[in-house]
Amino acid sequence: MRILLVEDDAETAYYISRGLSEDGHNISTARDGREGLRLAGSEDWDLLIVDRMLPEMDGLSMVQALRGAGRITPVLFLTTLGGVDDRVHGLNAGADDYLVKPFSFAELLARVAALGRRSPRLAVETNLKIADLEIDLLARTVVRGGAPIELLPREFRLLEYLMKHAEQTVTRTMLLENVWDVHFEPNTTVVETHISRLRSKIDRGKSIPLIHTLRGTGYTLRVPI
Amino acid sequence: MYATMTGITFVILLGVIFISTTRFMRHQIDDSVNNEVEEILAVSPGRDIDAIRQMVQGLAQHPSGFYYLLQDSKGLAQAGNLPAVDPQPGIREWGETTKAGNSVLSAIRGRGVILPGAYLFVGWSTHQLLEMEEMVVGTFAWGLAASIVLALAGGLIMSGRLMHRIETISMTSRSIIGEDLQQRLPVTRAGDELDHLAGSINAMLDRIAALMNDLRQVTTDIAHDLRTPLTRLRQRLELAVRPDEDSAAARLTLASAVVEIDSILSIFSALLRIAQIESGNRRIGFKVVPLSELLGTTAELYRPMAEENGQLLIEAIEPSLHVNGERELLMQLFANLLENALRHTPRGSTVSIVARRIDRRAQVSVIDNGPGIPESLRGKVLQRFFRLESSRTTVGNGLGLSMANAIVKVHDATLELADAAPGLRATVLLETS
Numbered sequence: 001m002r003i004l005l006v007e008d009d010a011e012t013a014y015y016i017s018r019g020l021s022e023d024g025h026n027i028s029t030a031r032d033g034r035e036g037l038r039l040a041g042s043e044d045w046d047l048l049i050v051d052r053m054l055p056e057m058d059g060l061s062m063v064q065a066l067r068g069a070g071r072i073t074p075v076l077f078l079t080t081l082g083g084v085d086d087r088v089h090g091l092n093a094g095a096d097d098y099l100v101k102p103f104s105f106a107e108l109l110a111r112v113a114a115l116g117r118r119s120p121r122l123a124v125e126t127n128l129k130i131a132d133l134e135i136d137l138l139a140r141t142v143v144r145g146g147a148p149i150e151l152l153p154r155e156f157r158l159l160e161y162l163m164k165h166a167e168q169t170v171t172r173t174m175l176l177e178n179v180w181d182v183h184f185e186p187n188t189t190v191v192e193t194h195i196s197r198l199r200s201k202i203d204r205g206k207s208i209p210l211i212h213t214l215r216g217t218g219y220t221l222r223v224p225i
Numbered sequence: 226m227y228a229t230m231t232g233i234t235f236v237i238l239l240g241v242i243f244i245s246t247t248r249f250m251r252h253q254i255d256d257s258v259n260n261e262v263e264e265i266l267a268v269s270p271g272r273d274i275d276a277i278r279q280m281v282q283g284l285a286q287h288p289s290g291f292y293y294l295l296q297d298s299k300g301l302a303q304a305g306n307l308p309a310v311d312p313q314p315g316i317r318e319w320g321e322t323t324k325a326g327n328s329v330l331s332a333i334r335g336r337g338v339i340l341p342g343a344y345l346f347v348g349w350s351t352h353q354l355l356e357m358e359e360m361v362v363g364t365f366a367w368g369l370a371a372s373i374v375l376a377l378a379g380g381l382i383m384s385g386r387l388m389h390r391i392e393t394i395s396m397t398s399r400s401i402i403g404e405d406l407q408q409r410l411p412v413t414r415a416g417d418e419l420d421h422l423a424g425s426i427n428a429m430l431d432r433i434a435a436l437m438n439d440l441r442q443v444t445t446d447i448a449h450d451l452r453t454p455l456t457r458l459r460q461r462l463e464l465a466v467r468p469d470e471d472s473a474a475a476r477l478t479l480a481s482a483v484v485e486i487d488s489i490l491s492i493f494s495a496l497l498r499i500a501q502i503e504s505g506n507r508r509i510g511f512k513v514v515p516l517s518e519l520l521g522t523t524a525e526l527y528r529p530m531a532e533e534n535g536q537l538l539i540e541a542i543e544p545s546l547h548v549n550g551e552r553e554l555l556m557q558l559f560a561n562l563l564e565n566a567l568r569h570t571p572r573g574s575t576v577s578i579v580a581r582r583i584d585r586r587a588q589v590s591v592i593d594n595g596p597g598i599p600e601s602l603r604g605k606v607l608q609r610f611f612r613l614e615s616s617r618t619t620v621g622n623g624l625g626l627s628m629a630n631a632i633v634k635v636h637d638a639t640l641e642l643a644d645a646a647p648g649l650r651a652t653v654l655l656e657t658s
Binding site for chain 2: 186
């Protein structure tokens with residue numbers, strides 16, 4: 001992916017761009033909001049990563065200006081620790097996702113991958129399929145190997161999110177935010193217990209497990225290689 | 226202002242006195258004049274003019290303050306000590322320089338009676354009355370002047386004292402700003418507005434002092450609570466950089482250091498969140514939050530975890546409760562209470578979340594049947610970093626309940642910890658919307 005990183009702190013910028021390059025992305029960096037806005041508007045990017053606090057023009061105004069100019073490039077907003085309102089402000093300004101600094105690299109990569117995959121085609125798809133697992137988003141039904149599976153509403157949403165991000169890493173916080181709309185860190189085992197329930201309904205007794213735990217990072221739904 | 230008010234009051238007061246006094250004196254004159262007329266007429270019930278003339282002449286020779294006049298129908302004075310006047314019946318009065326027909330009568334008030342072929346008038350000098358009037362007006366003018374002067378002087382003295390007290394307050398405030406937060410403004414025994422103000426400012430200072438104290442306490446607590454993980458972190462990093470440490474082992478050590486840092490960051494994050502929640506006017510962003518639904522989601526979030534831990538989670542949530550607030554914070558509040566209950570109770574315990582409407586409020590209780598919190602410590606667990614000795618070994622940073630308390634305060638709600646005999650009952654009361 002071609003990613004524009006707008007970050008004024010040199011060390012953070014280096015850390016992020018090096019990690020993303022190693023993951024196979026193509027990174028450019030802008031040091032302030034004005035330069036960021038100019039670059040974002042003049043070239044085609046797959047993703048913008050924008051820090052909240054920037055010299056010249058802060059991240060919020062930059063994203064607002066960009067959206068005001070009709071640019072729909074996905075934006076990942078970086079906010080500071082403890083900023084209760086930063087998330088809401090960032091999303092209101094037009095950002096697509098946010099990440100609280102400091103974050104783990106695995107979290108950043110997972111978010112970047114999730115944003116990069118967003119495409120119009122996917123948004124209107126109502127039937128998702130991976131291996132012999134199929135879900136119908138309109139009828140709210142799940143079938144694996146031809147046999148219907150009964151899921152609770154929340155379990156369905158959890159599976160839906162995993163299916164929409166199949167073969168990607170989905171972190172615990174991504175699940176909390178998108179499935180439960182929870183924006184704080186509850187006990188670490190909370191998500192794990194939900195996943196293990198879902199897994200028992202989807203994978204139990206099947207020869208090919210689809211829901212996998214990535215230690216220390218999160219989960220992924222995929223056909224094992 | 227005071228002087229004007231005093232002046233107006235004085236004018237009204239003296240006006241009343243003036244009018245009532247002169248009216249009374251005129252009345253007196255009228256009474257005596259009437260009596261005198263009656264007496265003269267009593268001489269001749271048949272209204273014989275000659276008899277009346279003799280009587281009037283006799284009286285006029287020894288005037289006892291009265292003035293008499295008897296004139297005939299041609300307007301000529303027949304008897305008495307007054308010149309002829311225009312014959313008018315009833316009470317009449319001539320001022321100091323009033324003309325009466327072609328003669329000058331001055332300062333006389335009296336009564337005229339028309340008799341057959343004659344006119345009788347008996348009067349009394351009004352000099353006294355006029356003097357009285359003059360005196361009243363004079364006194365009145367002096368009094369007015371004096372009262373205005375007094376009012377002005379009083380006002381000056383009053384405002385001088387006021388200025389002095391304000392100056393004292395200002396001086397004390399400045400010295401409080403300068404160094405001593407323990408000082409308080411003087412409150413006099415007057416109990417007036419200024420004392421009221423001083424009292425309010427003192428209450429505010431008490432609050433500020435308490436907050437400062439809190440701040441000092443929190444700073445100490447943060448330093449104290451971070452010392453242990455930071456020390457551990459340092460030891461691990463030191464191990465990792467030893468020259469004889471092989472790279473695989475060093476990598477493991479560094480990975481554990483990252484975990485350690487994450488736990489330190491989570492403490493910072495929680496502290497910053499509490500601080501942010503407590504500061505500023507969050508109520509502006511409040512919306513109607515479907516409480517019942519939110520509690521259902523929260524309970525559902527923790528249910529699998531509770532069941533995995535062998536704990537029973539019971540929901541008794543009255544439907545369609547709505548409150549004003551911030552969804553995210555309220556969810557964190559109840560998540561913290563629920564997590565707290567699940568964390569501090571053993572396997573086999575029951576945790577209930579009960580919500581119901583009581584009048585115009587929603588009451589949400591999280592009740593467990595675990596070990597509970599001793600009464601003497603219930604207030605303390607809401608403070609940052611406070612942890613019961615018995616729970617030192619469980620996970621958590623001692624900030625969950627203080628965050629819950631901060632969220633409760635922003636919502637103008639109350640959080641009460643009580644004995645559930647056995648166990649703990651945490652009750653939140655919120656205004657419904």
